[in-house]
Amino acid sequence: MRYQLIIGDKLYSSWSLRGALALELAGVDYDETLIKLNQADTRQRLLEHSPTGKVPLLKSEHGVIADSLAIAEYLAERHPHANLWPTDVAARALARSACAQMHSGFFALRGNMPFDLSRNEALETVPLDVQVDIDRIVALWSECRLAAKETGPYLFGSLSLADAFFAPIAVRLRTYRVEVPADAAAYIETIYQWPAFQAWQKAGLAECEG
Numbered sequence: 001m002r003y004q005l006i007i008g009d010k011l012y013s014s015w016s017l018r019g020a021l022a023l024e025l026a027g028v029d030y031d032e033t034l035i036k037l038n039q040a041d042t043r044q045r046l047l048e049h050s051p052t053g054k055v056p057l058l059k060s061e062h063g064v065i066a067d068s069l070a071i072a073e074y075l076a077e078r079h080p081h082a083n084l085w086p087t088d089v090a091a092r093a094l095a096r097s098a099c100a101q102m103h104s105g106f107f108a109l110r111g112n113m114p115f116d117l118s119r120n121e122a123l124e125t126v127p128l129d130v131q132v133d134i135d136r137i138v139a140l141w142s143e144c145r146l147a148a149k150e151t152g153p154y155l156f157g158s159l160s161l162a163d164a165f166f167a168p169i170a171v172r173l174r175t176y177r178v179e180v181p182a183d184a185a186a187y188i189e190t191i192y193q194w195p196a197f198q199a200w201q202k203a204g205l206a207e208c209e210g
Contacts, residue, residue, distance in 0.1 A: 003030035006049050006057040008037040010204035014115035014168035017200055018068040019056030021164035024196040026075040026082045069103045072161045086156040088149040095155070095162040098140055102165045109133035113172045117204040122177040137169055138184045145183070153190040167191050 005023060007016035023030050035045045035055065046053045050064050058065040058074070065074050076084040085092045108129035126134075141155060150157035155166065170191040173180060180188070191197055 001059075001061040003028055004033060004059040005030050006033045006035065006046070006055055006059070008035060008055040009207055010034070010200055011117050011207045012037065012115055012204075013055060014171070015054075015068050016056045017115075017168055017197075018164050019058065019071050020200060021167060021196055022068070022072045022075050022084070022161060023058075025084050025159060025161065025164060026079045028075075028079065068165075069099060072099070072164065076161065083158070084161045086149065086158075086160055091147045091149055091156050094144060094147045095160055098144055098155070098162050099165040101140065102169070106133045106137065106169075109137075109169075109172065113176050115168055115172060116175060117171060117201055118208045119175040120177070121175075126178075134173070134178060134180070137166075138180055141166070141184055141187055145187075153186070155187070159194070163191065163194070167194070167197055 003023065005016075005019055007013060007020065010016065020032070033049075035042060037055075043053050046055065046057075049059070050057045050066055052066040054066065056068055056071060058071045060074070060078075062074075065071050072084070075082075086095050108127065112123065112127055112130045123130075144155040144162060148155070148157040152158050154160065155162045170188040172178075173184075174188050174192070192201075
């Protein structure tokens with residue numbers, strides 16, 4: 001069965017981006033169904049695919065998989081040769097921890113800095129709890145790079161699911177013009193040069209123009 005990914009607007013849906021980047025990392029073919037968010041029929045259309053009523057959703061030969069972290073783990077298990085996680089045990093553990101922290105935390109940043117690929121404006125004032133999140137993310141990125149067992153510009157040297165999970169954060173930090181240390185700024189630029197992200201960005205900005 002060919003994979004089918006159910007997503008929301010590319011311009012606004014950071015979680016959908018994570019699911020799509022995970023599939024790109026797995027190197028598999030898939031079809032994409034986009035359901036516009038915040039419409040009168042959005043929830044009804046989502047419920048046609050899954051009882052969660054949320055995106056992303058992955059339809060596979062083993063059923064419907066909801067939630068970006070579950071999708072990532074499923075793809076890593078089904079396509080082990082793609083090396084979606086770092087091969088070193090300690091680095092892999094940290095990568096999983098980093099993704100879990102992203103998945104279940106940083107609420108202040110997410111709440112005050114909504115994902116929007118078209119934005120190019122700083123917040124007038126950065127709330128303290130948002131700055132705490134930003135500082136933690138920058139520190140976490142440094143921890144990942146220190147734990148990497150191979151060279152390269154991504155969090156663990158080569159591309160991994162950690163990069164898929166933090167790509168939307170890189171977008172927020174750039175589109176809200178957040179000043180970060182040089183190594184964090186270099187990582188953000190690395191994400192923006194990732195062809196899979198560039199394709200998503202181009203499509204998202206086209207939605208805005210449309």
